[in-house]
Amino acid sequence: MMTPQVITPQQMQQILQHQVLSPQQLQLLLQQQQALMLQQQQLQEFYKKQQEQLHLQLIQQQHGSKQQSKEVSAQQLAFQQQLLQVQQLQQQHLLSLQRQGLLSIQPNQTLPLHSLTQGMIPAELQQLWKEVTNSHVKEENSATNNGHRGLDLSSPSPVPLKNHNQHGSTNGQYISHSLKREGSVLDDHSPHSHPLYGHGVCKWPGCEAVFDDFQSFLKHLNNEHALDDRSTAQCRVQMQVVQQLELQLAKDKERLQAMMTHLHVKSTEPKPTPQPLNLVSNVTLSKTAPEASPPLSLPQTPTTPTAPLTPLSQTHSVITPTSLHSVGPMRRRYSDKYNMPISPDIGQNKEFYMNAEVRPPFTYASLIRQAILESPEKQLTLNEIYNWFTRMFAYFRRNAATWKNAVRHNLSLHKCFVRVENVKGAVWTVDELEFQKRRPQKISGSPALVKNIHTTLGYGPALSAAFQASMAENNIPLYTTASIGSPTLNSLASAIREEMNGAMDHGNSNGSDSSPGRSPLPAMHHISVKEEPLDPEEHEGPLSLVTTANHSPDFDHNRDYEDDHGNEDML
């Protein structure tokens, strides 16, 4: 029926109308979520370091190193910190979810975000981790936090996990006590400041409009970011991101658990085993909060302009992020129907997909397109496409035979993928027009919106702008961490921008008109055209040529990372 994971625009409306969540609150959620994202990433890095250290230390232990005990205690300290972080994340998220399920939130009430304010600031965390991981483990460190050797989690925690299990009770009012703390960046949302308003800038993803005074900002907020398809879509995507982060969180916790178990750290660890389940409880919680609201979520997609503005229908519903989404071998179509720009999703969930073996909810065609568009020259060899898949999605590090076959199949099958032969072989390009063509979306709804959609090629740009913005805000290094030191993000962004800008004037805004006086193309670019019976007038020009003609041999830094860890996928 409906894919549980997302909320329909209708739902959004319901929610907003009933003031279950004010836009501000949603935005808050969004912010929280972004912070979470950041932390998640840091967590991951931390893990990495930890694992390395762990390894080293295990070796040392085997060799009967004398420092052993010291090291181990430090190690434990590290774990402790780790655990804390996880718990904080969890708690924070719990909060978010609760808020989503909260019906009693006053529209104008400011949300405390206290979990964020308390020790959750990335900077602080980083500092913490630096302390823990950096210095090769001095006891003094532990002194700062706790003098214990084992994992005493109770003391140093800036955020005592107090209401860890109270969530049930928090259902109603909870927010009431806002433990604020000055100095934190994220919390002080006094009634006159707005979470979406910072430093004179509208912080709505992708907006960044500047305002002198708060009033004009509010005006802007209501005008530009009113409840419309776009906002709804942005919100929806965000919800998904949140869900996936939850998943990731669960995984991380599991990992932590395993690590601890491995080290035989019993200690005062709060609740070892049941942890991974918290996620579930979170979900159920948010679900149960508003009694019996059906977990609707929708098959709608960000690019579906159809329904969003139809109000009414069902009773007050709530955003129900029924996570635990099917990760299985299922065929999920999700958003592809009207599909397209997976970029936004990928953008923000990249970290997630890169590490979690979750099947990305995009069609092969979308993914392939994305891969190609991300490449500097908008063309990739089959193998490069493979590499992109394995690089970007943990999921595709398995069952290579299957998905590779699917990739080839898609390449061959869809007209939107054009094979171009050059000297060194063949590369695949995307015929954007074809790609757009192949999903007839029935557009209905407000004409204005429709127009908007047309001009922007759907929500892709809008959403991606949002995500780019949020990523930028969070300073998420994204790709830079991996060996992808290349312009992935940038190219993604620019690809999107191109979509946006060049959509109408379909000239080859394709980046490089940069073959001014270059020698004639070395080899004829054979373009194998897929059976194209008719529509000769459709694209008057050899469109495919447009996309590929800018192939500049001397501009090849694409390969660098492609080949770097090229053969990771030999399965």
Place this chain on the structure above:
DNA sequence: TACTTACTAAACAATA
């Protein structure tokens, strides 16, 4: 129900 799209599997040809 009929039609369409997407995924998977697999056969097969061409090529490296």
Place this chain on the structure above:
DNA sequence: CTATTGTTTAGTAAGT
């Protein structure tokens, strides 16, 4: 000969 790359066909699931 083997592996890779492409093309096709077929069956299934799911959405419209």
